Amino acid sequence: MPYLLVAPALVSMALLLLYPLIRNVVLSFQQLNRKEFITHETVWIGFDNYTALLGDPDFWTVVVRSVVFTAVNVMLIMAVGTGIGLLLNRLGKKMRLVLSLALVFAWAMPIVASVTVFQWLFDEQFGVANWVMRTLGFSGYEQHNWFETGFSTLVISLLLLVWGSVPFVALNMYAALTTIGSELYEAAKMDGANGWRTFWAVVFPNLKPFFLVTTFLEIIWIFKAFTQIYAMNKGGPDRASETLPVFAYIEGVGQFHYGVAAAVSVLTIVMLVAIMSFYFRLILKQEEQL
Template identity: 35%
Template sequence: MTAADTKAAGPPLSAADTPEGGTVHKSRPAGTGRPKRKKGALLPYLLILPAIVALAAVYAYPLVKTVIMSFQDMGRRELWTGESPPWVGFDQFTNILGDAEFWHVTLRTVVFMAVCVVATMAIGLLVSLLMMRLSTWVRLTLTTALIAAWSMPLLVASSIFRWLADSDYGLVNTIIAKFAGDDWLGHNWFLDPLQGFAVIAALVIWGAIPFVVITLYAALTQVPGELTEAAQLDGASAFGVFRFVTWPVIKPVFIMVTTLSVIWDFNVFGQIWLLRGNKPEPDYETLGLYSFSKAFTSTSFSQGTAIALVTVLMLSGVAVYYLRQLMKTGEVE
């Protein structure tokens, strides 16, 4: 480098003149302030676009139609003639919320859901803990049986439970009669709604247990073995190990499965419909069946859709809670 070049470049920078105590930063070339978007950045969105369109076509239109119909008064005449039903505003909701039968059905639905969810989660947790102590081949056999029960169509499962509780040829009556006397032969379980709902709850719980057991077992396999051994060496009981070591690990999964069970059991329809021979009595109506009955039996379609919309609003809080727990689990992971 010649003297002329040094003079043109100017005097050298001192440590005080340079930023951060002497470190000279090279200026970024013009036009490179932001990183360029990669060419394949839109590919994931394009791949899920068909699924989004399909979901919108299947769910969005019926939901919008339900909301619109709930503010109208659509009857059999409008359905057959295609005439535009008159708008009635919030009259459908006022009639529903002011009807004592609606609240009675709602209470019945909540109680039925609570019983099913508590029993499902309790049995599912106990079976999943049992699977941790089984040998490999026994555990695989039990898992296969659970998956087979889970994959059984609802129609087939309902037919089996109808045969089990049949008043003339039911296996349940035959077994009870051997211990309690012949008075149980010919006993009709569905004459008393409490006994009838016990049979329906058994079907719902039986169908939900496989999912709960397999999911909770997967969560139990993530519990660190060294923590369990350390707690046992410190003298912790089996309940203490579960409470302070196992439960904190599986708690997020347990809460999510419980939330899903609440949503599913609140919307039970097919089990009651099939066990009652497609003609459920008013004492067996939950909100789903009550909405169906109002819409198609009483031909008050707008009132039925209004009841369905109220049910969706009731479950929206549970759905939001489920999504929050799902997001929290993702953040922890």
């Protein structure tokens, strides 16, 4: 009976996840460019796509960019989300409700709509960012193009991703804080601990599994983020703001190199699995200590 009950979920996962994954791996061993796509010809080339990628400096530039972009994003998301979660725990009921609703609204906003808002904020002619910089007395911000370089484009994408991901961390942080007994805070207060010391001595040890799991989830979500970066500036200018998912999409759909794009996707999955194995070891070690 248990196997019968979980069978529909397993079949759905196999159709929606396992088959596309297997199909993607198969494509990564083929030469599938514009010609093969039109003629429906299957050309097996073994590991050529992988060797070409691993020997391509542009690919490694994108890998480094993706790793750094993910690391900075996750650190900011966890720091800001934790701070807002602590704030929610300290606020009264009315202000907590107002802040919680604001977080939920930000979290629920469709991605393309939020990208459009950020594009307007950093617009050359009517953007709020240029107006703020001019108001503060900075020169050179008359119709300044914030999307002129890949770095500035990634910074704007980073702000968007942080803004959209903080609510998840903050709300879950607040929920986790409710599991800590008030007597622990009282004991820390009697020992003369300030807020910072209380966090490291009381909050962090009790919520260590929460921080591990949440950080792990954020790494996955940011590392595979596509819509926010592609919709912001299509990986430009000159492909200077591409991360691995955007790089795979442009190589496949934009350049008609579907075999190469499949290989990029497989390598991305391998990187995520390596990160997952590291965090799973930490979580298992944490469970053994409990």
